[in-house]
Amino acid sequence: MINQGIWSWFYLFLVIVLPNLGLMKILIAPDKFKGSLTAMEVCNALQAGIHDIDSNIEVIKLPLADGGEGTLDLLEQSFNLKRIEVQVNDPLMRPISTYYLSDRDTAYIEMAKASGLQLLNAEERNPLLTSTYGTGEMIANALDKGVKKIVLLIGGSATSEAGIGMAAALGYHFKTINDLPFTPNAAALASIEGMDFSRIHPRLNQVEFTVWSDVKNPLFGKNGAAFVYGPQKGASPDAVERIDHGLRHLAKTLNNGFEMKEGAGAAGGLGYGAMTFLNAKLMSGIEAILALRDLDTHLADVDLVITGEGKLDGQTLEGKVVSGVANGAKAKNIPLAICCGRKEEAELALNNFNAISVLDIRSRTQNNQEAMQNAAFYLRQMGQELARNIKPNY
Incomplete structure (x- = not known):
């Protein structure tokens, strides 16, 4: 789901302004996809998709957790x-x-x-x-x-x-x-x-x-x-x-x-x-993890933030990785994209987190087992899609 107004502004910035300023920098800062991928594996899959489209995009990987399991x-x-x-x-x-x-x-x-x-x-x-x-x-x-x-x-x-x-x-x-x-x-x-x-x-x-x-x-x-x-x-x-x-x-x-x-x-x-x-x-x-991992420093000079978790729902607002990263990006006016396994509150994410895009695996396959087993494949697709929106000539 795309917030068209924000995406249009972001598109103009990326296509017209950014090429004159230097290479693009993306921060990938997700939680694990429980039962499927570790946070680092999520980072790697998204990075692979981005670099499939443009290997010159600088990607910073910052795997996170919320203080609980994992x-x-x-x-x-x-x-x-x-x-x-x-x-x-x-x-x-x-x-x-x-x-x-x-x-x-x-x-x-x-x-x-x-x-x-x-x-x-x-x-x-x-x-x-x-x-x-x-x-x-x-x-x-x-x-x-x-x-x-x-x-x-x-x-x-x-x-x-x-x-x-x-x-x-x-x-x-x-x-x-x-x-x-x-x-x-x-x-x-x-x-x-x-x-x-x-x-x-x-x-x-x-x-x-x-x-x-x-x-x-x-x-x-x-x-x-x-x-x-x-x-x-x-x-x-x-x-x-x-x-x-x-x-x-x-x-x-x-x-x-x-x-x-x-x-x-x-x-x-x-x-x-x-x-x-x-x-x-x-x-x-x-909050403890974001401080330990020094999110604020990683947000410096970043052009896009990608975060995500296995399930985007009402609990996402309650002390989860996505909310923590989204709030950090919002405070610095950095565009945010969310990638998840399953989305139940996409409008909530768009409105509360000012996200430009919410992408999910379950809209690509209705088979839950297949979605879990091949999450890396679908996340790589998402990375490609985000990179194509950044580089529309591909």
Whole structure:
């Protein structure tokens, strides 16, 4: 979908003005296409298409993430961080090998590496029974190694238990009604009547915790962790109600006021758990990544910005890569094109982000599996189309 007025202005600028100023420079700054391509693979496909048409166009590739699932891979590719291999428990308390990243002072831990939905088969997904215990084990390992700061990347979780599994792995003990047996999952939330933190990890209060998240939902309610994200984790309607009740009960029992804070409902309530059990500060994942990747500097002297993600929808406005890049481009009056796998809110993108073009894969093929498998091919086509609009004589 093309915004004709903006595109006409941009076309005149590109064809008449720019050739007299020097070579064109394009910044490609996308998120991953989940289940299909990494952010760098998206960059490479678009660059290939652009250079099919004009190899003289300068392309700057800046793969991004939003602070959730996939962010650790981006950090590993972009910075000099050491991979720390660990043995922990998966969401169903089965032993797995995973890792986090660290430099001398700071550990970067992605909870999805231990407690993520992708670790479970479809038939295993039930957020009443899954736990963040493995995430807590990764944190404990980093504490044992003496780090001073821990950045927790939350998103893509299989869990909805507000981080009580993480807390249990760090030494918190939960008192239950009538001393019922306790397993740290969402099914146990409604049985909690108190908490004992006398045996927590000795370094827990000596470390600065920051949480990166792309979610702003509260802990419970119709916009909370259970109702919004429970079904995609395998929760039935009855399970959603039960989890939401348990989250309400936990918040009432602990009575710290964190439940309605922005981001408390992230990763099945792990945002709330991080504030409660780690004294963590929550911040926008995309803002943190854009600062680390120095988007503002990359926007200097750029003539066009291309961004994208797997699915362009209403959530795109809520702390996603596309919104972060689009806002940066808009602030500097740089034309923006958006490439995505599927678009549900093209008008929203055109109007809110001042985009000149929104291109999607699903308009090119109606077969979802084919779209996923051949996303690079279609993105290369999009790169060619954008380059042809820039160089209409081709």
